[in-house]
Amino acid sequence: MRIVISGGGTGGHIYPAIAFIKNVMAKDPTTEVLYIGTENGLESNIVPRNHIPFETIEITGFKRKLSFDNVKTIIRFLKGVSRSKKILKKFNPDIVIGTGGYVCGPVVYAAHQLKIPSIIHEQNSIPGLTNKFLSKYVTKIAISFEEAKEYFPKEKVVMTGNPRATEVLGNDGIKGKQSVGLSLTKKTVLIFGGSRGARPINEAVLSILDDFANRDYQILYITGEVHFEAVKKEVERAGNPNNVVIVPFLHNMPEVLAGVDLIVSRAGATSIAEFTSLGIPSILIPSPYVTNNHQEKNARSLERNEAAIVILEKDLVGGKLLHAIDEILFDQNKLQTMHLNAKKIGIQNASDRLYQLCLDAIKNKK
Incomplete structure (x- = not known):
């Protein structure tokens, strides 16, 4: 052919x-x-x-x-x-x-x-x-x-x-976690705003670093190259919580995704395809700066199927984000239901x- x-x-x-x-x-x-x-x-x-x-x-x-x-x-x-x-x-x-x-x-x-x-x-x-x-x-x-x-x-x-969903299947989540220094026993939240990062997401995360330090789950936080140095300084000021790992970018995203329990991200179609194929629940913060507001429409599709929680950027504050993360990770039934619903949506x-x-x-x- x-x-x-x-x-x-x-x-x-x-x-x-x-x-x-x-x-x-x-x-x-x-x-x-x-x-x-x-x-x-x-x-x-x-x-x-x-x-x-x-x-x-x-x-x-x-x-x-x-x-x-x-x-x-x-x-x-x-x-x-x-x-x-x-x-x-x-x-x-x-x-x-x-x-x-x-x-x-x-x-x-x-x-x-x-x-x-x-x-x-x-x-x-x-x-x-x-x-x-x-x-x-x-x-x-x-x-x-x-x-x-x-x-x-x-x-x-x-x-x-x-x-793109096909590429993330069959990866070793344990190897992915080890590659960025994450615990193999704690539940893991991956937070990212795309390859260049997203300032509103970064600001919300930085405002709740102290709260993360008191949780028994761990955070892998991809800042984007542009924001990494500034975010790193803020994390250092917060005492470098040992359950928060920050990186500017990931070259082995499929591997890391395989070991993640929850994702906080924008609602780009490719990202959604990747994590729904793996059945990963998500908290979606659609970018309001895209044509036809298509990211919110993408996100609402998952929300209707109870596979995601949607927070609009204009409503995004640290406390609201923390509450949504806790709501999912502290309720094993909710976590499992969202996992199964995401898996149904994902086309492998x-x-x-x-x-x-x-x-x-x-x-x-x-």
Whole structure:
């Protein structure tokens, strides 16, 4: 099989694509893959680092307001379609997959014009502009949240889940805990706000360090590189509680996740896919700065299924966060119920489902 994948802008579009590629290559090493992104996007570093062949096109996103820049974007889109056609004709893929971000717009649309089967993968509960546009032209639409169905043609939609969930399965939680100096016997709370951290979460956590010191659970606190030094000083002022471990970033997140009992985090689609596949209960603090407020919609989906507690950023204070953590960890029945509910939501074979969708789309074309 020959596959072209396109997606970029954020890790939420790129990492599911890479997870899928790794899964496909493990199944069939003869598969040939080409990734199309932008030269300046995050994907231009991440994809080649994973030894995946990479081509670029030039494209920018649409402004949501009326703007002359949108005229330039349309011109770039048409040029991007032309460039994508040349790349696709040369590579001759059996299928083209778009995982989101404006870069996949010209690529997937070019596939439609060349009559190549195509799939878009939507990670969030509310789709972005690009996937809404492409939904008219693709063969199938893979979704990760049931709530996304209403935005797409029903006959094209298939629930696959997020391929990133596959990567966190089968890891050694004991090894993960040991790697960051955590106790193997205490319940563990992982707190993080994304790769760059989140100031409101950091402030709430710092305000309750003294309270954490008196709890019999332990905290693994990922500050983000930007905030690490400032947070480290505050932790030192609090006497370096021996049940609080702080790190700027984790390179072995799947391993560590396998040993965690509770997560406090933003509500990005990729993160949710990872910890629901493991059945980890969560306290979600959605970022209010994302398009269409999609993180809150993601979080509310888990809350409705009693797999998460949601605290909006505007309501976030240390005392409220501490109460929510205590409420879950001090009630074994609640912890177990949330674990089972999260597990029900999590789709552990997402990559396999997406792979089967590809095979079906190719077969039906033939």
